[in-house]
Amino acid sequence: MRSLFALALVAATPAFAQERTRIPAPEGSSAGPIGSSTPQQPAFTVIVEPVAMMIAAFDADGDGKVTRAEFDAGLKRSFDAVDTRHQGWLGYIAYSDWQERWMGDRNTVPSPFEVDRDGDNKVSFAELAERFDLLFKRFDADRNGVIERKELVTIRPQVMMGPGMGRGKKGRGPN
Numbered sequence: 001m002r003s004l005f006a007l008a009l010v011a012a013t014p015a016f017a018q019e020r021t022r023i024p025a026p027e028g029s030s031a032g033p034i035g036s037s038t039p040q041q042p043a044f045t046v047i048v049e050p051v052a053m054m055i056a057a058f059d060a061d062g063d064g065k066v067t068r069a070e071f072d073a074g075l076k077r078s079f080d081a082v083d084t085r086h087q088g089w090l091g092y093i094a095y096s097d098w099q100e101r102w103m104g105d106r107n108t109v110p111s112p113f114e115v116d117r118d119g120d121n122k123v124s125f126a127e128l129a130e131r132f133d134l135l136f137k138r139f140d141a142d143r144n145g146v147i148e149r150k151e152l153v154t155i156r157p158q159v160m161m162g163p164g165m166g167r168g169k170k171g172r173g174p175n
Contacts, residue, residue: 045156050103051110051135052152054078057102066147068136075132078102079125089122110135 058066058074066074082098083090090098095115096106115123115131141151 044158047154047156048152049154050105050108052139053104054102055135055139055147056149056152064149068145071132071136071147072129075129076125079128083125089124091122092116095123 055066055071055074058070060070060073078098078101079090080086082094082101092112095112099108100106110131112123115127117127117130136147139147139151
């Protein structure tokens with residue numbers, strides 16, 4: 001019975017009472033050590049769009065770059081993985097399945113309404129490739145025909161404006 005009581009006490013010990021390992025900050029850095037209780041405000045926010053994560057997955061040789069050939073092959077491979085009947089098109093529900101599988105959510109962009117150019121309620125591979133051609137051009141910022149990892153992320157400065165964070169005094173609008 002005593003051992004059961006002792007085990008219950010150990011299990012009830014809060015996690016914060018355990019000692020944490022602190023990783024020192026790099027030399028010359030003004031940041032505190034990693035794992036310290038002193039909160040440090042990040043200077044920026046890194047954002048990766050779902051479609052950018054998908055494009056990164058097209059990097060077949062693992063060199064951190066997506067060539068046009070890797071991009072085209074990856075897009076075709078992703079389409080074929082959902083077009084199991086080999087019809088050459090996806091209905092809107094199958095397109096949503098494709099979005100969820102390759103971009104993480106059914107509501108990511110581009111939406112099927114953007115991609116279905118002829119309005120037949122089907123997304124053909126040609127329509128998808130046409131839309132993704134625009135995305136390749138958008139992400140290939142230096143126009144060298146290769147998308148590098150750094151071109152797939154968006155870095156935004158951290159903006160701290162007060163209680164409403166730019167949405168008014170109570171965070172609900174202009175005032």
